[in-house]
Amino acid sequence: MPKKEPSRTMRHRRKKRRNKKLIFTFAALIGLVIVAAGGLVFYFITQASNLVEETQSPLERGEHSDMREVAVDPDEDNISVLFLGTDNRDGDLDGLSDAILLATFNRDEGSVNVISIPRDSYVQIPGRPTQDQINHAHAFGGTDMAIETVENLLDVPVDYYVTLNFDAFMDTVDIFGGIEVDSPFAFTEQNADGDMDAIEIDEGPQILDGEEALAYVRMRKQDPAGDLGRGERQQEVLGALIDEATSLSSITNYNEVFERLQENMNMNMSFNEILGLHTYASAVNEIEYHQLDGENFRENGVDYYRVDDTDLANTQVMLKQHLELEEEPNPDANETINAEESTEPQ
Secondary structure (H helix, E strand, O other): OOOOOOOHHHHHHHHHHOOOOOOOOHHHHHHHHHHHHHOOOHHHHHHHHHHHHHOEOOOOOOOOOOOOOOOOOOOOOOEEEEEEEEOOOOOOOOOOEEEEEEEEEEOOOOEEEEEEOOOOEEEOOOOOOOOEEOOHHHHHHHHHHHHHHHHHHHOOOOOEEEEEEHHHHHHHHHHOOOEEEEEOOOEEEOOOOOOOOOEEEOOEEEEEOHHHHHHHHHOOOOOOOOHHHHHHHHHHHHHHHHHHHOOHHHHHHHHHHHHHHHHOEEEOOOHHHHHOOHHHHHHOOOOEEEEOOEEEEEEOOEEEEEEOHHHHHHHHHHHHHHHOOOOOOOHHHHHHHHHHHHHOOO
């Protein structure tokens, strides 16, 4: 199918997006869509309320993390939300988590940080005899195990979660009329049904539909930059989706988005708790995005990603400071940060 040429307005938006440090997460986008829509008009508030009610799925652990003494209140406290994108379809949300992002919200600053965890990160999954890819945690033990694994890795509490599948991502892209990307090279990738080389992506500017966009953000092995290259493509798609979701022309599409999400999303946030995030709406274009540094390696025919210990320690400090946890920051990590800053060229 020939790709449509982007308009001058689209090219202008793409040029601006290049300067944004964004990491892919359609899950984070959907969370922002819910909050934004909830603040527009009563009709959308009602629709969002119905969506949240239909997608409630409490955690086995109870109302708060084991790392918290009491449950948090988004209207008063700093909180964290784990967004999981699973590789399932047709309402199934039980599989591998191909997108794993933790967002932290600082109430006083009105700021949002998002940490992207590579799906192949080599970590210890609670209850498992050996280390494994972090995306297996969700398949092994559901959302509770995925959350516990992330908490152990980043050493901060996970207060809430939102889980979506491939259908939610593809449908959202299609409902918004596709997204514009500028592919650095041409490649082929499997489609959502697993048919190899079924999707062809051209080099250069083009408009992608939902299934093409999914292939664009999933491909890694053909990219010379590996996970880093995939991260760049994912950040490009997130920027495009945020632009579409927050434009006035997309308001009329929200009802259809809600209907599709209702079938392909789970969460443990109540509608009132989501409304407590309305103060962060102005920060949508100022979100700080981070990705855990590391290196790829292969063992027994399986691809893994070894997270850098220093970067992990620095990330833990940053998250604790942003959440304003009572625990003192790791002094070794602070020394590393100070040492790196002192060696930077002036």
